[in-house]
Amino acid sequence: xxxxxxxxxxxxxxxxxxxxxxxxxxxxxxxxxxxxxxxxxxxxxxxxxxxxxxxxxxxxxxxxxxxxxxxxxxxxxxxxxxxxxxxxxxxxxxxxxxxxxxxxxxxxxxxxxxxxxxxxxxxxxxxxxxxxxxxxxxxxxxxxxxxxxxxxxxxxxxxxxxxxxxxxxxxxxxxxxxxxxxxxxxxxxxxxxxxxxxxxxxxxxx
Amino acid sequence: xxxxxxxxxxxxxxxxxxxxxxxxxxxxxxxxxxxxxxxxxxxxxxxxxxxxxxxxxxxxxxxxxxxxxxxxxxxxxxxxxxxxxxxxxxxxxxxxxxxxxxxxxxxxxxxxxxxxxxxxxxxxxxxxxxxxxxxxxxxxxxxxxxxxxxxxxxxxxxxxxxxxxxxxxxxxxxxxxxxxxxxxxxxxxxxxxxxxxxxxxxxxxxx
Numbered sequence: 456x457x458x459x460x461x462x463x464x465x466x467x468x469x470x471x472x473x474x475x476x477x478x479x480x481x482x483x484x485x486x487x488x489x490x491x492x493x494x495x496x497x498x499x500x501x502x503x504x505x506x507x508x509x510x511x512x513x514x515x516x517x518x519x520x521x522x523x524x525x526x527x528x529x530x531x532x533x534x535x536x537x538x539x540x541x542x543x544x545x546x547x548x549x550x551x552x553x554x555x556x557x558x559x560x561x562x563x564x565x566x567x568x569x570x571x572x573x574x575x576x577x578x579x580x581x582x583x584x585x586x587x588x589x590x591x592x593x594x595x596x597x598x599x600x601x602x603x604x605x606x607x608x609x610x611x612x613x614x615x616x617x618x619x620x621x622x623x624x625x626x627x628x629x630x631x632x633x634x635x636x637x638x639x640x641x642x643x644x645x646x647x648x649x650x651x652x653x654x655x656x657x658x659x660x661x
Numbered sequence: 662x663x664x665x666x667x668x669x670x671x672x673x674x675x676x677x678x679x680x681x682x683x684x685x686x687x688x689x690x691x692x693x694x695x696x697x698x699x700x701x702x703x704x705x706x707x708x709x710x711x712x713x714x715x716x717x718x719x720x721x722x723x724x725x726x727x728x729x730x731x732x733x734x735x736x737x738x739x740x741x742x743x744x745x746x747x748x749x750x751x752x753x754x755x756x757x758x759x760x761x762x763x764x765x766x767x768x769x770x771x772x773x774x775x776x777x778x779x780x781x782x783x784x785x786x787x788x789x790x791x792x793x794x795x796x797x798x799x800x801x802x803x804x805x806x807x808x809x810x811x812x813x814x815x816x817x818x819x820x821x822x823x824x825x826x827x828x829x830x831x832x833x834x835x836x837x838x839x840x841x842x843x844x845x846x847x848x849x850x851x852x853x854x855x856x857x858x859x860x861x862x863x864x865x866x867x868x
Binding site for chain 2 (some may be wrong): 529532533534535536537539541543544546547548597606607608609611612613614615618660
């Protein structure tokens with residue numbers, strides 16, 4: 456297809472199509488055989504989506520990646536799920552890491568700040584920063600993984616939801632191509648940091 | 662050679678795909694006596710731990726290019742052998758972990774997107790083909806006909822992996838650069854799913 460490389464709207468359409476494509480077979484298979492697959496899948500989807508602190512941080516990762524541009528924007532969606540799954544193992548095995556909830560709130564503040572100031576640290580600094588946050592988020596989810604037979608359906612829903620939140624952030628980040636859009640993104644960064652401050656103070660107060 | 666294989670695999674996949682839903686519906690009436698074949702085919706297709714790994718193997722094969730096609734055949738052969746072996750050999754309680762591990766391995770290799778040494782690729786295919794075949798063979802109901810059930814498993818494996826190969830191969834022939842990344846992201850998701858499931862299994866095993 457000519458023109459897909461540089462067409463902003465085309466790539467948006469492709470990302471949406473891809474997300475739909477990736478989600479669809481899972482939904483379809485939910486109706487075949489074992490009845491509990493659907494329930495596991497839905498709760499897996501719901502878990503990351505209904506925690507505002509997670510949603511904000513995942514979307515922020517996508518937006519910051521879009522601000523940073525290539526190669527960060529491509530390295531991010533490939534490595535993040537793997538690092539997060541590693542954190543999930545630590546959480547699932549109950550290996551103690553102190554201050555997880557505070558770490559998650561701080562991640563929203565730091566990522567929001569990076570977007571607000573359109574910070575461009577070296578790639579490895581960004582990777583380490585995002586990697587640490589990925590472990591925090593994965594840990595929190597892993598500690599809450601259900602002990603049920605449909606663990607696979609849960610994990611599928613969980614990873615699809617997380618990846619879709621990244622894709623959403625990257626989609627929003629497309630606005631960075633235009634001057635007004637870039638300004639709007641930075642304002643959004645301030646909002647994300649504010650949500651982080653809210654969660655941090657909520658934990659600090661009790 | 663490989664072109665023929667691809668065409669043949671594609672044709673087999675199409676035929677099987679059109680036959681399967683109808684056949685499954687008729688298994689109890691029109692095609693008396695061969696219900697075990699469909700039971701065998703549906704066994705891996707209705708269990709995510711097998712379906713995910715088959716799909717991942719197909720995507721990996723598509724990503725590796727032409728040299729992957731005989732490896733795909735080896736995978737399906739190993740499915741047959743593994744399922745046959747399960748008729749005589751006692752079950753292994755940790756085999757499910759190996760099968761989840763195959764999703765982690767295949768997904769991780771897709772995410773890495775590096776050309777694999779052919780012997781290593783064959784070894785992966787045979788090892789995990791055998792383990793998936795074995796686990797599916799164990800799923801046969803008491804009194805089932807293994808000479809129908811086991812080919813059903815292998816055919817389902819061929820259909821899913823061939824679908825993965827053909828789709829990935831077709832996608833990677835497109836010009837857009839983001840497709841290569843999207844395939845790697847899919848691999849990363851598959852590996853992450855496998856790792857999370859292993860975490861749950863590990864917690865269950867460690868008490």
